[in-house]
Amino acid sequence: MTKLSVNINKIATIRNARGGELPSVTEAAVKLQDFGAQGITIHPRPDERHITRKDVYELKPLVHTEFNIEGNPHRPFIDMVLEVKPEQVTLVPDADNAITSNAGWNCEIHLGFLRNVIAEFKDAGIRTSVFLDPNPAMVKYAAETGADRIELYTEAYAKNYLQNKKKALQPYLETALEAEKYGLGVNAGHDLSLENLKYFADNIPNLLEVSIGHALISEALYMGLENTVQAYLKRLAKW
Template sequence: MTKLSVNINKIATLRNSRGGNVPDLLQVARDVQRFGAQGVTIHPRPDERHIRYQDARDLVNVVYTEYNIEGNPVDDFMNLVLETNPTQVTLVPDAVDALTSNAGWDTIKHKGFLKEIIQEFKSKGIRTSIFVDPVLSMIEGAKETGADRIELYTEEYAVQYSLGNERGIESYVEASVLANELGLGINAGHDLSLNNIEFFKNNIPNLLEVSIGHALIAESLYLGIENVVNMYIRKMQ
């Protein structure tokens, strides 16, 4: 079964908007795991506008499933990951002022840089994943960096699916077939939702994990977070 990792960034955004500790980020992390999620994802950014670096440290003693930290490997992020030693680090080429992730790595242009970063993380036993677009050359480049997995950037799939274009998944299927041939594990994330997750999961061979935050939290406003977590899990069985 494909694992669900719940991205709790939006919980931190809500907390930070008012100050104090409501909602309690650590309690939400405990709860989503208790509800059945097989992982927790965070994506701290340099300005700490949602997840704070201290949150990442505090979550070490809370996350007992898979702990995934995403981000651009600037020095502070590198030090944070090496300090907290999560299950997985997902490298994302975010600009400092990016509202949200909006592109995958050019794994050919940045191969040397990524290879050096990945070697350091893997030397500490941290599984590594690279955020990539569904482009075959980028998948091949990811393999050459030494990464364990790729995370497919799924915004374009989500857009095409919402327009009724199921063929929008074709490039993702091709990328996944190649990744499997190269021995790369496959994760996916960005704009996946209850509406489009089942079709995606059913068409991507050996999809190991999806990281879902914005849609899951928005859906939970109407349906309740325990219910929504279990709805995702059922769709991915």
């Protein structure tokens, strides 16, 4: 079964909009795991617009499933991850001022840099994943970085799902099949939702994990957090 990791950035965004500690990022992480989430994802950015460095350290002892920290591997980010030692680090090439992640790595151009960074994480026993656009030709270079997994950037799939879901899925399927040839695990995330997740999960081979935040937290406003997590798990279940 594909694991569900819940990105809790949106919880921190709501908290920071008002100040104080409500809603609590740490309590949300505990509750989400109690409700069945198989991982907690955070994406701390340098401006701390949502997840803060303090959050990162406070979450570590509370995440008993899988802790996944995403981010652009600037030196302060690298040092923080090496100190916290999550189960997984996902490398994302987002600009500091980006509203949200908007592109995967060009692993061919950044091959040397990514090799060096990933070697540091692997020496510390941290599983590594690189954020990748659905492009089979890029998988070879992703493998050469030494990464354990790729994370497919699924915004294009979500955007085109209602128009033609088979066509929207095709480049992701081709990329996942290429990853399988190189022994890379496949994660996925960005704009996956209750509406479009099942078709994606049912048709992408070797899909080990999805990281979902914005849609899940938004849907929880109407359905409640526990019901929403359970609904996502049902979408991922293989009967």
